Amino acid sequence: MIADILNVAWKELREILTFGDTRGRSKFSLVILILIFGIIFPLQNGRDWVDSPISIMIWGWMPFIWVSGVVADLFAGERERHTLEALLATRLSDQAILFGKLLAALIYGFLLTWVILFVSLITVNIVYGRGGLLFYPSEMTVAAFVFSILVSGLSASIGVLVSLRAGSVRQAQQMMSVGMLVLFLPFMLIQFIPEKWLISIGNIVANMKPLQVAIGIAITLLIVETILIVIARRLFQRSKLILD
């Protein structure tokens, strides 16, 4: 079972990175991402890019966007390109196919986060290092590690669920965009919250320990992901997918 999951994930990653894509579009977009987040933003932000707690917010949520860009293709794309039925006719179990695809999306988000973290660290050190070696604070490194996995996992599980039900890649991408809007809605609504309430919320947050907040968010993400995966597992039925 583990070998099957890894096989599916390996193939998906090869397709995501499109080693065989003659047009090289996927590689080009990867380079753009690394250029923006690994070089341009660190250059603009200077040493703060490494030290500031704001960076944790960025590193925490960025994998969500990156993964959502590829996850819509996982099932909807296979269906659209008529490769899904051939895959379903193999000896692979339902779980192996589903978890293999989930794992591929998660690995993609995780690796991309760490490649960009590494490149941006080099950028900051070269330009703002002044002879010394700058490094991310240990808490931030741990947080980036945990949240890059959890947030990639959240995006992957939402994406798989959407991709399973969508008729086409475009439809899956549209549904993912709407999902992202819903997710970011609370941040957009902050401006409409009365100032008094904001101060109260600020006081509550200020009194909380950052570690507690991080653990609370991590547990919430884990629960949400588990629920989404259970739903996806229920929806993943060969006979239904064949007839879709």
Added chain:
Amino acid sequence: MNAIQTNHLTRSFGDLKAVDRLTLEVPRGTVFGFLGPNGSGKTTTIRLLLGLLDADQGTAEVLGFNTKTQADEIRTRCGALLEHHGLYERLSAAGNLDYYGRIWHMPKTDREKRIRELLEPLSLYERRDEPIGRWSRGMKQKLAVVRTLMHRPELIFLDEPTAGLDPVASAALREDLTRLAVQEGVTIFLTTHNLSEAERLCNQVAVINRGQLLAHGSPAELRAQTSTPRMYITGQGITQQVIEDIQKNTLVKKIQQQNGKLVVDLNDLSRSHELIKQLVHANVSIDEVYKEKVDLEDVFLHLVDEEGRGEG
């Protein structure tokens, strides 16, 4: 033991019976042609046999495994090329085959050896590292057939393997299929609506229409079951008396004259020489004799037409 055995297999989609009480036996080692017009239930039958769909009624066994309870065992031992080739166009030919080899847990050296073994005879080995998105449809279809054989299955299902190919590509694929069937010694369950294809490839055929089995046997048996052996004779001295004398021969079912030709329906085509002898004795000077060759297409049209009239 049969490779496939179904017993009153039935599957409906709403009011439509896609497969209707299908009882079928496919012996091991045969190239079995499953013939039928579009929408006759061929693809649904393959999906049922692979355990991708559940039957509403009836049972089926593939390689001795029940399609409902042991579908995983069946899919482990079979290969399938379904409606679409299902290849990953962004991957190379070798990449596609390698992935399927990995799915069946083939070791790396075995995968490499097998890829060479399968692609070389088709002249595709040199192009194994090209992304197949650039390949022609015929080449992709060949690769898809080869993919079904990658893990050395006992049985392969090919759903309309030559559909959409031009005549040259179809002929090439047919040739490769025949060679692969012999080389691999695999049972092939092939659906098609191309009857000349079935005639050339298959040693057993079944005809299905509207989900129901109309006939089953070797192409020769089907021809014998559904058609009357017929001879056409042209010559000098075919008088009314000669025709009346021939009519009395028990070998002759029916005789008529059409455009100067004598059209004779026989009970047994293998004894046609007796009729020729009789004509020679009656001083008929024979110019030309030919036996009507009934092909599978005639059989198929006859069966479908008969079923249609039965419905009416």
